[in-house]
Amino acid sequence: MTTNATENQNIQSRTYVEPKVFLSRNGEYLTMLLPGNLVIRKHVNYFKRLLNVAYEPKTKPQTMSEVSA
Secondary structure, eight states: OOOHHHHHHHHOOOOOOOOOEEOOTTSSEEEEEEEEEEEEEEEEEHHHHHHOOOOOOOOOOOOOOHOOO
8 A cells, every 4th residue: 555655646746847938029039938947048040050940140230330330
């Protein structure tokens, strides 16, 4: 009977939480919310590179000083 009790405790203590993935409003960043309050935010090119998908390198926005020069 003690083995049944420990098995039931093990089954009840197992939890599976699905991660949540969000795309930013501008469509450039993925944010993943993982169990344990872990948040990962990466540019979509990071994942495209991992998956061997063609991507365009991220460019920095031009500042006013660069435009006027």
